[in-house]
Amino acid sequence: MSKMVKKYSVLISIGLLIILLFLINHRSPIITIATITQQDTSTIHHYVLSNGLTLLIHHKPQAPHTFLQITYNVGSAKESHAPKGIAHIIEHMLFKGTTTYAERDIPAIARMFGAKINAATSFDFTWYYVDTSNDHWKPFIDIFADCMCNARFAKQHLASEIKTIIREVKTAKNTIHKILREQMFEYAYPPNHPYHFSIGGYYEDLNRITPQDLHTFYKKHYRPDNAVLFITGGCDPESVKTYVQKVFGPIKQPQEPKPSSFNSTSWSNQLGKNVTLYKKVAHPRIAFFWTIPGLKDEDEIVSSDLAFLIGNTMHGSLYHEVITNQKQAISLSVAATKHLYGGLFIITCTPTKNEYTALAQTITTHLQTCAKQGFSSDAIKTMTAHKQRIFYQDYLQPETMTRNWSKSFLATHNPFIFFQRPHHYNLSDPKKLQSFIATYLQPEFMHQLTILPLNKKRKRSLEKITEKKEQRDAQLLQSNPRSTPLDTLKRALTLTPPPLIIPSYPQPNTTVTYPHGLTVIMAQRHDTPLVTLQFGLKNACFFETSYQSVFLETFMKIVCEQIKHHPNLPRSLTITHNTTSITCSCLASDADATIDLIASLFSLETLTNAEPEYKSSRRAIYNLYKKRKNRHKETLYRTITQHLYPQTCFDWSFNDALATLKTITATELFNSLTPLIHAQNLICVIVGDIDCTKLESHLQKTFGTFATNTPLPVPNTPLTPSHHKPHIEIKTQSPMITTELAAPHTISLFSYEYATCNILEHVCFHGWGSRLFSLRESYGLFYSNFGAFAQNAEIGHGFHYWGAITTHDAFAQTTQKLTESITKLFTTGITTQECAAAKQLIIKQWNNAFASPQTQVRILFNLYAHNHSIQDLNEYLRTIETCSYNDVSISTHRLINPHNFFQATIGNQNN
Structure with missing residues (x-):
């Protein structure tokens, strides 16, 4: 019997109670955060099971929810000579079923408990995460444990999912910021470095990857000693520790040695390249970038400090030089993108004119000036205050906080250093900033990637190339179609849905x-x-x-x-x-x-x-x-x-x-x-x-001295929409097609009809397991889907819509399936289970919104700006509680009539 060995259990201060007491009595321009002590009720526990699984718990007693994230120390960098994209495909496939859970079970369980689930892949890591309430975390520990050793990778599941992934990759290749990111790493890192290659993979590999390829990679890397389970929130740490031991403890540590990291030598720079690409863009875009050390570097924070000091739109010295003084660009952003073993320091601009050489000269001259003269103490203090604010904002966003904590821990193996950052910001060394520029950002190391709009001649050439690509893509996407429906629920049917707990939010002070x-x-x-x-x-x-x-x-x-x-x-x-x-x-x-x-x-x-x-x-x-x-x-x-x-x-x-x-x-x-x-x-x-x-x-x-005037009158009654049903078709050269089915409404905010529409919206559009998500899973026709019912209800009129982003080869079938979905909703309504899950999701969404000041302020503004109040919101949530699935189905038949919907499409339908 394996037993959990407690490696650390240290009460630490996040500085919240102590800092707050300090702030109340000592308001100063710069907050000095005391070193983390052992005097606060917030706790961090660090445990290691005997099979090697690491468990990290950050207890936040005031948090209304619990966030669980299991991070595997594997990403696309571990693919070696394997087909590229395997790590990303496994991320898509892992929640599609195990020997215990059927294909739709995991999304169904998440919806049952009002939880949000998702996953992501990077060069170095793969994350799987769940945001749930403090009382509902146990089912997801069960899911994480089962996914660690019992994934199925069924051939039929892969047949539909691989099409979704290909469409995801295709979308990325037509999105400017994703093009820039992928191309920058390709040019900055040589072909013998794993960061050179696309995380999502390549067309040539994706359609030939088999379930056996996935299973081999999975068995090698998905093991307890290669994973860290992070849990943050209001759940009880002792209960979590006991349950994790019970569920993960029996999983055996493989006898084979844990896979080592890829052979990464110490940082070395590459001489700069200058590359120009022609794309379908409205404005030129230029990226200047350098390779820099990654998260494992002991001074990795320096690159982020520098990015703020020169690139912040309010205080950045380079931003003001390029935008305000020289007027060489209409936008400029600076970022330090870091992975475990390397990263990029990136300056991205939208230039005002074709003087690209002058823009490059301004940037290199400014950096060399900073390397020689450094930064003023005032600039350092401003940067410190900003980064402290950002830390606290992120601290209240569990997904962001846990993602950053996991990166810090996997880079340093220190569970506490992430929470000491507000203190470390006060210790910024200006000389290290100068040294960083002098070492890594020299002009000869600068790469330049320019993306220019196509001229007419190049457009014609590209159209011919694009047509051939589209034909190839269509063949890829039509091959090996899925021939079976989605699996029926299995494990989800054995669980008891939790009671719906309606909150009562406090009035403003x-x-x-x-x-x-x-x-x-x-x-x-x-x-x-x-x-x-x-x-x-x-x-x-x-x-x-x-x-x-x-x-x-x-x-x-x-x-x-x-x-x-x-x-x-x-x-x-x-x-x-x-x-x-x-x-x-x-x-x-x-x-x-x-x-x-x-x-x-x-x-x-x-x-x-x-x-x-x-x-x-x-x-x-x-x-x-x-x-x-x-x-x-x-x-x-x-x-x-x-x-x-x-x-x-x-x-x-x-x-x-x-x-x-x-x-x-x-x-x-x-x-x-x-x-x-x-x-x-x-x-x-x-x-x-x-x-x-x-x-x-x-x-x-x-x-008190604000001017007064007669307010501009705003219509009290909803406008009557046109009864004409248009067919909107906007043609562009984009290979991606966005299509919507839309219908007008005259529904008011917080009315009974609005409540039924809100439930319907969560049934149809929100998250894994929604009706549009299931449609995507069944056919792989689109990567991205969206929709809303009673949009613009604040002014009592607007339109319902639902749609998807697809490609030419799938456009007709996507339209057909969207239409069939609306017709089915109109004809049969929703089920009891769908209604109950939607209510849980709605309440969880509101609880999350009140968890941070940034989202709470938006809620209050939108309420009171439209003559509503917290009391109206609380009454509305009680209306949600009383809506039965039968009520919603009846309202559906009245409100969501397929005969009222019309199609609106933008893209190149005639490829």
Whole structure:
């Protein structure tokens, strides 16, 4: 009998309680995080079973959920001379059934318990993870253990899944950022290095990989001594330890030695290459990149520090040199992408003109200047504050936190060092930054990858090549079709569904409307030293859809730019915007200064004093709309809305927006926004580590001078959609086809009909085991699917839609299967099991949303901006509870009539 040997059980401080007490009494611009001690209730336990399985538990008593992730120390880098893509295929196949679980069992069990499951593959690791409630983690320990030793890799399962994977690879080859990533590693790492090759594999290999190939690779690498089980959240550590021992303990450690890592010598750089590719892109894109050491390097954090110092859009020195001073690019991003044994330092730009040599010279000169002169203490302090904020934001996102923790542990074998990062940020050594540039980022080591738009001649040549590729792909995808239906449920039928526990979310601590009309909502939470603020328009959903959105988004961009360039910018502040609001996140010590900035700049007077920001912002929004025009789903959404609501404020196209943005003056923008930007039409929501009483007094004084005006009237009643059923077909040269079936609705938020639509949406679209996911699993017709019922219910009208992204060879069959799915839903409704699972998923989704200030602030903003409240939400969730599957099925027959749906398609259907 194997017994769990306790290797470590150390109570550590994550700094949460101690830091919070410190912050309340000592507000300072930079937070000094004490070294982790043994004084907090948060715990990290590190255990190793006798069969070699490592178990790491991070207990977060306040967390509303438990996150489980099993990480195997194997990725595409271990494929050696095997066909490329095997590690990725196993990731797709592992949850498709074992000797214990049928093909649909694992997704069905996840849905039964309201859990989210997924998986991912990298060069070095494969992750399988589950996000579930604190009471429902045991079934997933069982699943993880069974998947470790009893995977089936059935031939029929592989027949459909391999088509999905081929379509995934095909999608990646037509997505600009994925093209860049794959090509950069291919050019930077030589063919004798495993990072040279695509993680997803190649067409030539994928269709000839057999179940036996998968089984051989799986047996070699999927073993307890090659895996680490990470569990974070509110579950009891002792219960977890006991149950993991019970379930994983009997799995024997193989007699064969554990596979060693690939032969990786110490870091060595390659002389730079300069490569130009021609693709179907609207704008040129350039990536400058260098090979750098990976996660195993003891100073790996330095590259991330440097990426912030030169590339951050608010503080980055290179960003301001290229974008603001030289105006050589309209966008620039800097990232340090690191794997275990190496990585890339990447600078990606969208250039303004064809002076690519000058842009490269600016970058290399700037880096050499930084290597010689270093960075100021002020820049280092700002970087420290930002990285501390990011750490705490990620800490409340279990998937991100656990992924980062697992990388840290597998690189260092130290379970604690990841949680010491806020302290380590304060110890950043400027000399190491200079040394890093001098060692790794020399001009002779710089690679350049340029992606240019096709000219007419090249387009014709590419079209011929693409046509041949499409014919080859079609043959690949039509060969070896699956001939059996999805397996029937087995293990899932033996489990008892859990009771549905309806939460009751607390009211905000403060809800106040000042005499001039501004509404302020505040909610305290003291789990991290963070504050998040969202400030924007009431009736946001209406304005996001209407033509006013073009003017509003330009204004929001101007405000953000003025804040970013303000001399008194708080160190830890980050700011983003959408069409109708801006969102700020900062450390609690910077909250007052952030509020002061917003109050001083969020006004139309900003436009009269912001000529440089106006020009750059208008150009940025113009380029944003050009990108949106090239995004299939966004173009379909805009086109469908136009067809359904003609001659209204929603009847506008991206071309209309571009024409306006090309010519609009600051005065015209000012006049168009005068009815909108004033106190009566604005709402401010603040969530985080705040003192509501003190902050309310500060807010009243700060925002008290806001201008008032007569609000622009917003329609109270839903618009009547056009009864005309269009057939929308937008032709492009893209080999990917996005198709939707859509139908109008007049459903209001939180109504009974909205509740039934929400349940239907989770049955049909959300997660593994949904109806569209099962359709994908059955036929492999598409990689990506999507959908929504009662979209835009906040304004009482919109459209239902569901669709998929597919290829020419599968377009007709995809359309047929989507239509059949709607007809089946209309005819037979849903099952008891589907209804119960959808309710669990809905409640879990809301619980997750309230788990972090970033998502909680969005919930409160969307509620109160549309004249709803937390009480309305709580009552709505009780409505969800009372909806029976019979009620939902009856509503389905009334609301989801296939005769009301029409097809909208974008892509090249005539390949």
